[in-house]
Amino acid sequence: MEIFESSKLFLFIVFAIPGFIAIKTYSLLCPNQDKDSTKLIIDAITYSCMNYAILGPFIYMMLFSKKWGFICSFFTFSFYAFVMLIFPAFLAWLWLRLRELEFFRKNAPHPTPRPWDFVFSDTSTWYYVIITLSNGTKIAGQYSGNSFTSSYPEEPQIYLEKTWVLNEDGGFERERVSSKGIIVLSKDIQSIELFEHP
Incomplete structure (x- = not known):
């Protein structure tokens, strides 16, 4: 050639x-x-x-x-x-x-293409999160050092290394015993609420 x-x-x-x-x-x-x-x-x-x-x-x-x-x-x-x-x-x-x-x-447009990547790109910041699914179910968990989210252009997915039980008022009550975390796919997510991690 x-x-x-x-x-x-x-x-x-x-x-x-x-x-x-x-x-x-x-x-x-x-x-x-x-x-x-x-x-x-x-x-x-x-x-x-x-x-x-x-x-x-x-x-x-x-x-x-x-x-x-x-x-x-x-x-x-x-x-x-x-x-x-x-x-x-x-x-x-x-x-x-x-x-x-x-x-x-x-x-000018921000270089990060999606809010998902903007929030979760800083791996030093930890959160308590409540994920509301499309069917109304709420999943509570902790996004911290061993948690993970996918990055653009891959479809959003999130792994929470710890899951929590919510009380009747929707607050964090206690960590689930023996849970090794949970993976949630974007197609099932309606919204994600973030809370400051102490």
């Missing part, structure tokens, strides 16, 4: 790999919907060009400045590894942090 010709393969690596690194890093930090492969390649090339635009002066100095002639090959390899792999990942992380700032949240 023509793409495997050395010159074309080199161009593909240079102009696509940094962008793919940025896209994959961003999707790991903030899961999003899979894109069409054609659009993905265009996005990867765009992000690669942004990467080179920011690092352009440093790349120019490495390529053409005589002042860098003394630098060993290991440093040169490390520099280009930074340009191709590390900096694109850093840019993705930085862009996500910027989008989470209050200014961006007021003037």
Whole structure:
């Protein structure tokens, strides 16, 4: 295939790999919907060009400045590894942090696609929860260190590591004995009420 010709393969690596690194890093930090492969390649090339635009002066100095002639090959390899792999990942992380700032949240869509992911993405925050099912049944439990929720684009599911018995007033009465938790599927959930965990 023509793409495997050395010159074309080199161009593909240079102009696509940094962008793919940025896209994959961003999707790991903030899961999003899979894109069409054609659009993905265009996005990867765009992000690669942004990467080179920011690092352009440093790349120019490495390529053409005589002042860098003394630098060993290991440093040169490390520099280009930074340009191709590390900096694109850093840019993705930085862009996500910027989008989470209050200014961006007021003037642009939030990067987290669903309230479900926004609430449960912070694994350090624990809750007591009451889940109301579609048939009106209420399930009470504790969402804490060993609990788990699925992330976008997967269908929402929640695992509560502890279940509780509700009293007549709808409050938490006691933890269920011998329970190892419960898994609830999104298709069965009508609402989830969260309470502060002490």
